[in-house]
Amino acid sequence: MESDFNLHKQINYRYYQEMPAPFELVIDLAAKAANIHPDLIISETRIRRVVIARQVAMVYTYYTSRITLSKIGDEYGGRDHATVLHALRVFDTMPYYPEFREVFNQFIKLISLTGYRTRLDLMRRKEKENFLRKNTLKKSIANSN
Numbered sequence: 001m002e003s004d005f006n007l008h009k010q011i012n013y014r015y016y017q018e019m020p021a022p023f024e025l026v027i028d029l030a031a032k033a034a035n036i037h038p039d040l041i042i043s044e045t046r047i048r049r050v051v052i053a054r055q056v057a058m059v060y061t062y063y064t065s066r067i068t069l070s071k072i073g074d075e076y077g078g079r080d081h082a083t084v085l086h087a088l089r090v091f092d093t094m095p096y097y098p099e100f101r102e103v104f105n106q107f108i109k110l111i112s113l114t115g116y117r118t119r120l121d122l123m124r125r126k127e128k129e130n131f132l133r134k135n136t137l138k139k140s141i142a143n144s145n
Contacts, residue, residue, distance in 0.1 A: 020064035
């Protein structure tokens with residue numbers, strides 16, 4: 001009986017490595033990484049540690065799924081897409097935010113124990129870079145006129 005369980009566990013592990021973790025699990029693990037209560041992540045509070053945990057959850061969801069920025073914001077307390085974009089910018093400048101880096105690294109350790117996907121999708125990152133580059137170019141052209 002136990003060998004069947006181990007085989008099932010191995011098959012499921014391989015399947016889950018391909019999938020992003022569900023929102024509820026991401027919220028729980030981000031909260032655990034930041035040592036806060038999970039309900040705070042979807043609340044309106046702007047306490048620094050809570051904001052960082054929320055940003056970590058948003059970054060993970062963005063880079064491991066094909067969900068839109070608006071949908072991600074909705075899932076994490078009704079935020080709009082600009083809040084998610086800000087979280088992605090913070091992630092890009094992570095060396096300058098040691099507290100964010102600490103929570104993010106702890107979150108990745110926790111999520112890796114679950115068997116869900118931990119590798120961030122670099123193609124998604126390229127899409128975001130191209131989007132930001134286009135918008136920056138449009139703004140600079142508009143400002144020069």
